[in-house]
Amino acid sequence: MKQSIKILIIEDDDGSREALLILLKASGFAVKGCSSGKDGLDFLAGEPFDIVISDLFLPDMNGIDILSRVKQDSPRTEVILVTGHGSAETAVQAMKKGAYDYITKPLNIDELRIIIDKAVEKGQLVSENVYLRKQLREKYEFANIIGNSQAMQQLFSRMQRIIKTDSTVLILGESGTGKELVAKAIHFNGSRKDKPFIAVNCSAIPENLLESELFGHVKGAFTGAVKEKVGKFEAANYGTIFLDEIGTLPMHLQTKLLRVLQEQEVERVGSNKQIKLDVRVVSATNVNLEEEVARGNFREDLFYRLNVIPVQIPPLRERVEDILPLTKHFLEKNCRAMQRPIMHLDKEALEALEAYPWNGNVRELENIMERIVALTESDVITLRDLPANIAKNYIEGSHSTSVTPAGIDMVQAINEIEKRMITEALQLSGGVKARAAVMLSINRTTLVEKMRRLGMPL
16 A cells, blocks of 8 residues: 555755655655755656655755645645754744645654654545545536436526526425435536535424524533534535425524525524524425415515525426436346346336326335336336336226227227236236136136237246
C-alpha cells in the first residue's frame, strides 16, 4: 500500500535529504528528492505526488511559495513544511495557506512518520469522498431516471431548467412515483452537488421529536437533552434539505418553518441564538396542499413559500409506455443481485402489466419484479407468474364474451375462457397440473393437451 504513496522531498541540505530518502524508502514509500524549489516544481509539473516535504528556507525560494504553487496546481497533494527556524507566526501562515503540518529541525523521524501516515489517511478519505460523490452524481443523472413517455420528457425538461436556479421546489405526486429520486437528481445535477443532501420524512418522526430533528436543540432544552444536537437544517447548510411528506407537518412547526424560510436562519430548541443558513429547500407531498389550506390544515403563506416551482410527477398508469423499460430495468437489477440469467416477459404478461392501474406506482412495480425474480424458476415470465390480482384484472378487462351487433369470434372467445380458467386453476394449485385438472373436472392429460393447443407454457 505504501509503495503507491509518492513523496517528494525538497531539501537543500544534502545530508538531511539523503537521510530522509533512505528512511522513507525503508518505510516502504516511493520517494524522490531534489535540492531547490525550482527542481521541486519541475518534478511536480511532470508527475503527481501525494505528499511534498519541503524545507521552509531554500536557496531560490521559500516553502510558503512552494506550498502556494502546489495548492494551486494540485489541491489534493498534502504539504509538510520543515525548518530549523520555527516560529509561531510562520506556522500559522503555513497552516492558513493549506499546509498539512509543520515540523522543526532536528527532525524526529517517528513524529514525521506519524504525520505522513495521517496525511495519507486524509488523502484516502478525500479520494473516497470524491469517488462516492462521483458515484452519487452518476446514479442520479437524468439519464438514469427511466421514462420515455411524453409526460416524463416534459418532467426532464423542467428539471433541466430547475437545476440552473436555487429556487425552492415543491414535488407533487402519488406515493411510489419517485419524488425523492427527483429531489436527488435536482441536487446532484445542480450547483450544490458537492454539498450535503439531507432527507427528512416528516411523517416518520414522532411529533414531539420533529422540532429537535429539524432545528436542533441545546443541552438541557428539555428532559433527555443531555447534549446539544445539530438539526437537519444546519446539517444541510450550503446544500439541500428534502422535506418529504411536508403535508403532515404539525401547525406549530409550519409556523417555525415559515420563519426559517423567510429569514434564512434557524434557532435551536432552548436557544435564542440565530444561526444563519444557506440551504435549498425541496419538499414533497402526495396530498393536495391547496385543499389542505382550504380545510385549515396547512398555512397558506407557507404553501406559497414552498410552491415557488412546482414539479408534478405523473402516476405510472398515465405513462404506460414506461412500464416495459422500467420492468426490464428492475428485472436486470434483481437478476444480477440474485445471480441468475436475465428474465424476460412474454407478450401476455406485458399486456397484463400495462393494463394494471398501479396504485403503488413505480415502487409497487419494483417490488413485484423482485418477488417474481425470487420465486419464478423459468427465465420467461408468463401471465401465471404474475400476482393473481394483476392476472385477474387483465383477464376480466381484456376478454369479453358478449355478442355485439358486430359479431364475435366464438372459437377465440371459448379459447380465451379456457385459457383464463386454466390459468386461474394453475395459480390456485401452485402450478401442480394434477390438482388443477381436478379443480376443472377434467383429466390431467386433457389439461396438458388443452394447454398445448392454446399455446400455454407446459
